[in-house]
Amino acid sequence: MVELEAGLPGFGDDLGEALPLRIGTLTLEGLPPGRITSIRPFAGKEAMVSAALGKSGLTFPDANRFVEAADGSVLAWAGRETAFLIGPISLPEMEGGIAAVTDQSDGWATLRLSGKECDAALARLVPIDPSEMKPGASLRTILGHMPLLLLRTGADSVMLLVFRSMAGTAVKELSHVMQALAARDAIKGN
């Protein structure tokens, strides 16, 4: 019998220690790995999936949106006909093969970026018009060159989900952006 230890996926020792990063007006945190489940209704079964979700007070989100459950878990649109259930809420029963459901918990590293210049930082890595990023937005896009699921959680904060294996690069690129913004702030008016 073996006892396996769970490590924070993706961040590695060096980066795990680097977070949270506070540079200038911005803070970058790594969120502990929780549960992420992908839900993809089969063709024609969308209504049944929505009905099943309704039992937990959730609805299947519209494209580019996420919905929140009472306990703070979110169900976020995550691409074509796919939503990610993120958080501790238990997965509603999907009886009778109405949706493809997979565990994605360890596939994604979750970061939170917050602060006054949050949008300015995103503008350097994410090709999305901030005006499209209203609270409740959930966007499949890119961060630099890597796939990104971006959740607008507040006026000055976002949640970023990146591939676990690429989390180190994500932290590095975000930290460069934060440093450059702080450097710009320091010369304002010059």
Add this chain to the structure above:
Amino acid sequence: MKRQPDSGHSLDRSTTVGFTFDGRSVTGFKGDTLASALLANGIRLVGRSFKYHRPRGIMTAGSEEPGALVEASSGGEFYPNVRATVQEIHDGLAARAQNCWPSVRHDVMAVNDLMSPFLSAGFYYKTFMWPRAFWEKLYEPAIRRAAGLGRLPRVHEDAPYEKTFAYCDLLVIGSGPAGLMAALTAGRAGARVILAEEDREPGGRLLSDGGEIDGKPSRVWAAEAVAELSAMPHVRLMTRTTVTGAHDGGIYGALERVGLHLPGQPHMPRECFWRITAQRAILAAGALERPIAHPGNDRPGVMMLGAVASYWRRFGINPGRVVVFGNNDGALALSRALAREGVEIVAHADPREGLAATTGFPLLSGAQVTGTSGRHGIASVTVAQGGSTRTIEADTLALAGGWNPTLHLACHMNGRPHWDETIAGFVPVPGMVPGLSVAGAARGRFSTAACLADGALAASEALSELGINATAMPVPQAEDGTFSIAPFWQVSLPGTEKKRAWLDFANDVTTKDVRLAAAEGYSSVEHMKRYTTQGMAPDQGKNSNVAALAVLADATGRDIPGTGVTTFRPPFVPVSIAALGAGGRGEGFAPLRRTVSEARSRAMGAPFIEAGLWMRPSYFPKPGETDWRDSCNREVGYVRNAVGVCDVSTLGKIDVQGPDAARFLDLLYTNTMSSLKPGRVRYGLMLREDGIVMDDGTCARMATDHFVITTTTAAAGQVMRHLDFVQQAFCSDWQVGAISVTEHFAQIALAGPKARDVINQVLDVPVTAESLPFMAHMPVTLGGVAARLYRISFSGEAGYELAVPARYGASLYDRLLALTEAAGGGAYGMEALNVLRIEKGFITHAEIDGRVTAFDIGMEKMVSGAKECIGKAASKRPGLIGPERGQLVGLRPLNPQEELTAGAHLYPAAEPARPEHDQGHVSSVCWSPTLGTFLGLALLRNGRARHGETIRVDDGVRGKRVAATVCDPVFFDPDGGRMRG
């Protein structure tokens, strides 16, 4: 030239800034450009020209500057071709004149100027023709050394740069009267506006205009407009930002000088390249004043009249005694204004006849400048008038040949401008760039009043297209008037024909060169440009293209529109590659994908190679091993004789679910997956739509409606995309969903005769050969952690792969590593993995390289006859099957110690290595420690029928020729007893 006391409204005279020029310490004020600070210090000679090494001074006050290009260094970094008119001074800035040696005053290469008769247009096509080989070896290197602009630094730059996206309803390019009015109109209507201004200060020409707007000095009005705009949260005012290109889809490139005006600081971006997506855009970039071609017009001290006014008013630079040479009323009015303000205009020469005398300076009507003198700068100007000439002592010669609208961006999508006789210049026509309109001087509306009105109008039109209501706002009162010009391009009085009159100051193109080009048959403007290099310098012809076209028209007896148009490509100003590639240096080029075992592998000293962005260990060196092959041989031995452990998490893993999952996989794979039983694994092959092999991997059935398939590391993304495509395009109504689980699972392989012993030490319930036979899988637990155990093999030995949620991956790898080491084995890397699979004849993308069919690799029987699959029909096309195809074979060198090399080609022993004898190529090679010989896999024409033949393996690149026997590609354990056992 010197600085006037207490003048120059762009300066902060309370802050002195120290910098050096050519090693000499100089000072200026905060707000100075390098050009204004040099002029304030009486420095006129700042560089040498490209070809003739002629002295060059400061000619303009903007980014179009052709002459004042310098080398600038700051904070250890060094940059050539910096425009002194754009670079602001800061403490620690060290500037040097470039393209000269030993100094800008005594440049030995100025001898080129004496050689100019031999260096005329197209000289390198004529003079350096023979002998043929000399061009590449002698002439070109020599010419390149003598010519050229700044030197390149010989070290990599590591200063930071940025790239950014921005979005707006309206992008306004330029903040002169038209741009400010456009931005105000749109800003007050609530539109999201980006106003981009190249200069440090917004205001454009209003900063150096003497006029009034609404009864206030122009620059005061501009400052008030800027203050209003700055207070609007939906308006982004970007200074030091040049819009460089108009691209498809309303996207504009812009280069911001972020930290170039300050000493370098850590993390401070030097420049930022913006990609601005605008619903609409207004180009209000003004106009560029053009010189007049006359003998000696390139001498330092020759400057555009507008630049003289700009330096005088913004920077307090007194130009000394000025001769003006202009051909339009605007120039005359400016001379009058400057004279009133105290500039000493010693003469104003105008080629137009019959102009009435004016007060303040002698106006020479019907006069032309025929020459200048002065060694390193203007000392006197020769003017011809009515058959006589006179020499006038002067410090500055101000040229005013009219204005070229700055329409460059409008040409960026291949639009052609229109020749407007009234301003003797090209103007844009509507619709050259979709969504872009042009306003103000950029479309030939030169008066301030016309610019203000035009900016407001353009913005109103744009807003109405955007569906934004704009309330009409009054257009401020300002100077109006018509622009009167008599086109005048070159002085061609008797006696001047033999003298050189410059068109392109940076590239040393003269009117003679253009005439020579015409005489030699290069009468098309495109040919003339290439023959003379006209317009190919860093200013891209901004100062010279129209005049060169006029000279060409004159030389060929045509009018200007009949001769051609000048058009422009992006970028509008030079853009550093570092800004375009910001963030992409080194590791920034692509994300690094890190496996769960990476830290352990690094601790073991493994060198890494990249595979599909993943970092994978090549081998794990041990003390006493002298090269990688020693380590690799040892690791192969672990697997063949004991047990090896390898992190294979990088393989693509896709979860496929749904009532139609089996049917979906049957469509994707060449072979049948619907017949696979739950708990079993099958090898599968996928084709592209064109019938070529896309990828191979395994397919495991979890349950009736649930599969997990694997892909190769490199093709994981491609296969996922393919699944998405097939589902959307061909079976969108099927009940199936597929999603990548590559990242969620860490997967660790154990291989070797002792693999089962090791695996049973971590499983809560041990497995036997019977409970988990070859090509089967089962759910298992490891200390309560749920995992999936696969019995598959890529090595030919008994093999297991254990998939756990990634958070347990590092811990599992460490445990398995310790257990394999205790069992006499250990970790193996990519090199050993490669040897193991070559010994078994297993393919990778070295074999299925995008040109290879299932037939070629001997798997045509896997293309099921019983069903359809993607690529099946196309795979049967003539030419994709048959003896003419390269077919997968094994190669063994006759002498086992002779090294085979991948990439080598195969020839019959008696034939030379020529394409017509080429029989195929070697795709993979290895030294097999198991068999004691080099081995190769190859694609050999009709290879399956040629086992036993001897063939020459010829590596022309590495110069190796090896005789080898063609054989079956499975070298080791051909009946597979070891992996089944």
